[in-house]
Amino acid sequence: MQNEKLFFSRFVYNGEFINRACLKEPFERNGFIYASDARIMVRVEKCLCEDSYNHQGGPEKLPSFPAPESNYKLDLKELIEVLKSIPQYETVAVSGKEAECDECEGRGEVEWTYEDSNGEEHFDYFDCPICDGKGKVKTKEYEREERAIAINGTSFNAGLLQTIAEAMNDIGLSYSVIAYQAKDSRPMLIQLKKGIDVIIMPCIGVEPCRELHLKQE
Numbered sequence: 001m002q003n004e005k006l007f008f009s010r011f012v013y014n015g016e017f018i019n020r021a022c023l024k025e026p027f028e029r030n031g032f033i034y035a036s037d038a039r040i041m042v043r044v045e046k047c048l049c050e051d052s053y054n055h056q057g058g059p060e061k062l063p064s065f066p067a068p069e070s071n072y073k074l075d076l077k078e079l080i081e082v083l084k085s086i087p088q089y090e091t092v093a094v095s096g097k098e099a100e101c102d103e104c105e106g107r108g109e110v111e112w113t114y115e116d117s118n119g120e121e122h123f124d125y126f127d128c129p130i131c132d133g134k135g136k137v138k139t140k141e142y143e144r145e146e147r148a149i150a151i152n153g154t155s156f157n158a159g160l161l162q163t164i165a166e167a168m169n170d171i172g173l174s175y176s177v178i179a180y181q182a183k184d185s186r187p188m189l190i191q192l193k194k195g196i197d198v199i200i201m202p203c204i205g206v207e208p209c210r211e212l213h214l215k216q217e
């Protein structure tokens with residue numbers, strides 16, 4: 001597989017959570033090489049890989065990949081165009097759960113710590129300065145990676161769809177196939193090519209800013 005290291009590096013976990021440390025590297029299991037950041041997972045048949053991978057790595061339990069049942073064409077150019085059409089930063093109107101103030105987590109008050117003249121620490125609650133004590137805001141500034149794109153009516157995180165686009169580009173694919181559309185809390189299955197599958201969970205309750213309508217082949 002061309003650009004194998006780069007390809008797997010797109011999917012591994014790069015954060016600080018200790019309980020996800022087992023996801024920092026790709027790992028081998030049952031004839032496949034897996035890589036995941038706990039939001040997206042790729043599985044590649046071992047025979048397509050040149051490097052060798054850790055047999056002991058990865059979480060104890062792996063999510064199951066749904067059986068293929070559809071054949072929607074996901075075109076790389078089309079996906080990149082949609083991603084590029086979203087501004088890197090944009091201030092948008094928010095409502096419902098999304099309108100909860102991030103600063104005070106919707107509580108309307110924030111805890112302040114201060115030191116008095118004797119050097120003693122005190123803390124007190126004040127109205128949140130971001131939402132003026134309301135707990136809700138009318139607009140938020142979002143990065144492109146935080147937005148959602150609907151694929152045939154279901155929202156997916158734009159940052160993860162960008163990961164898929166980059167990974168397709170790494171291994172020289174101009175299109176891939178959505179073989180299972182997310183439903184009933186099951187993930188979407190994308191067959192990048194024969195032997196290389198990706199699963200990605202939808203983002204529930206996030207209003208999509210763009211839509212992709214794909215056709216069956």
Ligand SMILES: [Zn+2]
Binds near residue numbers: 103
């Ligand atoms: Zn607030």
